[in-house]
Amino acid sequence: MPAAFGQTLQTLMKQNGWSPADLAKRTGLSTATITRYLRGGKPSADSLLRLSRTLGIDPWTLYGAPSARLAALAEEWSDDDRPRWSYSKLADYLRCPAFYYFRHVAALEVPSDxxxxxxxxxxxxxxxxxxxxxxxxxxxxxxxxxxxxxxxxxxxxxxxxxxxxxxxxxxxxxxxxxxxxxxxxxxTFEPVAVEQRMEATIAGVRVTCVLDVIDSEGRIRDTKTSKRKPTQTDLDENLQATMYDIAFTQNYGQPPKGMVFDYLLRRKSGIEAMSFPVRERTDADRNRLTRIVEEVVQAAESGRFYPNPLNKYGCGRCPFRDACYEEFGGGLPAKEQAIA
Ligand code: SF4
Structure with missing residues (x-):
C-alpha cells in the first residue's frame, strides 16, 4: 500500500480541523480504525470510499494510487447513500441486535480480542x-x-x-x-483469484463479499481459524456460503463449481488443518437468505435494536456489556460479571 495514504488522511483532517473521533463520527468508522489508518494501516475498499466521500476527495488520490476497481466502486457508491451490507454485519444483527447497534451504529471503540x-x-x-x-x-x-x-x-x-x-x-x-x-x-489446489471482492444485490440490498480464494476448478475456498470443528449443520445451514453462492452467480453468470471451508483448528496440541466441502446451495437456501436479509435490513434501518443475552456466544465476552447495561438494561456490567 502506498505510504502516502496515512499522510494524506492526516493532512485532510488537519485542513478540516477534525480529530480522529470527529472523522470517525462522520464516516461511521471507529476511532481506533481511523487511528490505525493514520499509523499506516490498510483500509478496506468500503472504508476508503466512506473516507473519500466525507473528505471530498476521490478514493484513488486519497489512497495514493490509481485503481480502476476503486473508480468503479466509487461510481456505484455515489448514487446510493445507504450503507452496504456484508455477511459479518448480518451475522452481528442475528447474534444480538444491541451488539449490532453498538458496533455499527454507535461505532463504539472496542479493544482487540x-x-x-x-x-x-x-x-x-x-x-x-x-x-x-x-x-x-x-x-x-x-x-x-x-x-x-x-x-x-x-x-x-x-x-x-x-x-x-x-x-x-x-x-x-x-x-x-x-x-x-x-x-x-x-x-491441494491452484488459486486463480485471491481476496476477490464482489458486489451483489439481495432483496434489493447491496452486499459486499470478499471471497478468500477461487481455485482453478471454479470452487470457492474460505479459510477459517477456530478452536472447534464445525458440525454438519453448521456447514449445511451456513448463511455465508449462501451469500457467496449468490454473489458468485450474479458476478459470473453461473454458480461456483463447489465450495470448501478450510479450517485451521487451534488445538492445545497444536494446529490441525481440516477441509470441509460445503453442499451445493439450493433455491430454498437462497430464498431463506433473501428473506433474512430483507427482514434484518428493514429492522436495522428502522432502528429496532434490543439486547439478546441468549445468543450463542452469551454476554460473558461481549465488549459492550457496560454500554448495554446502561442503554438497555441488558447483559451484565463488566464489574458484576467479574464477581459472578
Ligand atoms: S451484553 Fe449481551 S445483550 Fe448486550 S450487546 Fe452484548 S451480547 Fe448483546
Missing part, C-alpha cells in the same frame, strides 16, 4: 501465500503476519488478571497457522 488478532494475522499471511501461488505480487507471509499483529497490538485489551497479551506470542501462533496452511492446504 487476542483470538481475533490471531485470525486476522493468519489471514494476512495466508493471503500472501496464495498470492505467490497464483503468480501475483506478494509480500513475505511472515512479515505480513508480524505487520498485522503490530497494527493491532496497541488496541489489545488486558485479560481478567490485568495482563496484556504478548504480541510476540500472538505472532508466533499466527505464523504456525500460516505454515500449516502452506504445507497441508495450499498444495
Amino acid at each position: 487476542p483470538d481475533a488478532v490471531i485470525g486476522s494475522a493468519a489471514h494476512a499471511g495466508i493471503e500472501q501465500v496464495l498470492r505467490a501461488r497464483a503468480g501475483m505480487d506478494a509480500e513475505d507471509p511472515q512479515a505480513a503476519v508480524i505487520g498485522r499483529v503490530q497494527e493491532e497490538a496497541p488496541y489489545l485489551a488486558p485479560d481478567d488478571e490485568g495482563n496484556l497479551p504478548d504480541p510476540e506470542a500472538l505472532a508466533r501462533e499466527s505464523w504456525q497457522i500460516v505454515q500449516v496452511y502452506q504445507d497441508q492446504i495450499a498444495t
Whole structure:
C-alpha cells in the first residue's frame, strides 16, 4: 500500500480541523480504525470510499494510487447513500441486535480480542501465500503476519488478571497457522483469484463479499481459524456460503463449481488443518437468505435494536456489556460479571 495514504488522511483532517473521533463520527468508522489508518494501516475498499466521500476527495488520490476497481466502486457508491451490507454485519444483527447497534451504529471503540488478532494475522499471511501461488505480487507471509499483529497490538485489551497479551506470542501462533496452511492446504489446489471482492444485490440490498480464494476448478475456498470443528449443520445451514453462492452467480453468470471451508483448528496440541466441502446451495437456501436479509435490513434501518443475552456466544465476552447495561438494561456490567 502506498505510504502516502496515512499522510494524506492526516493532512485532510488537519485542513478540516477534525480529530480522529470527529472523522470517525462522520464516516461511521471507529476511532481506533481511523487511528490505525493514520499509523499506516490498510483500509478496506468500503472504508476508503466512506473516507473519500466525507473528505471530498476521490478514493484513488486519497489512497495514493490509481485503481480502476476503486473508480468503479466509487461510481456505484455515489448514487446510493445507504450503507452496504456484508455477511459479518448480518451475522452481528442475528447474534444480538444491541451488539449490532453498538458496533455499527454507535461505532463504539472496542479493544482487540487476542483470538481475533490471531485470525486476522493468519489471514494476512495466508493471503500472501496464495498470492505467490497464483503468480501475483506478494509480500513475505511472515512479515505480513508480524505487520498485522503490530497494527493491532496497541488496541489489545488486558485479560481478567490485568495482563496484556504478548504480541510476540500472538505472532508466533499466527505464523504456525500460516505454515500449516502452506504445507497441508495450499498444495491441494491452484488459486486463480485471491481476496476477490464482489458486489451483489439481495432483496434489493447491496452486499459486499470478499471471497478468500477461487481455485482453478471454479470452487470457492474460505479459510477459517477456530478452536472447534464445525458440525454438519453448521456447514449445511451456513448463511455465508449462501451469500457467496449468490454473489458468485450474479458476478459470473453461473454458480461456483463447489465450495470448501478450510479450517485451521487451534488445538492445545497444536494446529490441525481440516477441509470441509460445503453442499451445493439450493433455491430454498437462497430464498431463506433473501428473506433474512430483507427482514434484518428493514429492522436495522428502522432502528429496532434490543439486547439478546441468549445468543450463542452469551454476554460473558461481549465488549459492550457496560454500554448495554446502561442503554438497555441488558447483559451484565463488566464489574458484576467479574464477581459472578
Ligand atoms: S451484553 Fe449481551 S445483550 Fe448486550 S450487546 Fe452484548 S451480547 Fe448483546
